Amino acid sequence: MNRAICLIVLISLGPWIAGATEARDRAFINYDGDTFRATFRIANIDTPEIEGKCEAERDLAQKAKLFTERFLARGDVVIRQTGVDRYGRILALVTSDGRDLGEALVAAGLARPWMGRREKWC
Numbered sequence: 619m620n621r622a623i624c625l626i627v628l629i630s631l632g633p634w635i636a637g638a639t640e641a642r643d644r645a646f647i648n649y650d651g652d653t654f655r656a657t658f659r660i661a662n663i664d665t666p667e668i669e670g671k672c673e674a675e676r677d678l679a680q681k682a683k684l685f686t687e688r689f690l691a692r693g694d695v696v697i698r699q700t701g702v703d704r705y706g707r708i709l710a711l712v713t714s715d716g717r718d719l720g721e722a723l724v725a726a727g728l729a730r731p732w733m734g735r736r737e738k739w740c
Contacts, residue, residue, distance in 0.1 A: 658712070663732050685726060
């Protein structure tokens with residue numbers, strides 16, 4: 619069964635237009651006049667890295683990736699910008715059907731709450 623996905627993105631572009639930094643400029647990748655991509659990072663969590671330092675971290679990262687993929691495919695998704703990180707990714711809180719993706723990943727043991735810096739997974 620094909621499910622239509624409604625993506626609702628709530629992003630304030632005001633601060634981005636005047637005096638945008640290089641990092642903010644990298645958040646959106648513009649292809650042409652009607653096509654662009656945005657890179658998001660969930661603001662309230664930290665997950666293991668796909669290219670982590672040990673097999674356990676890499677395995678957990680794959681599980682977190684699959685969890686996120688399934689979560690986003692469930693239905694309406696709301697992405698609410700909270701800022702921009704130093705890598706140009708849009709920091710955002712992500713919800714679907716009223717459920718917070720970051721909190722769901724933490725509850726599933728696939729993420730940690732974000733404490734302002736990365737913690738080791740190995």
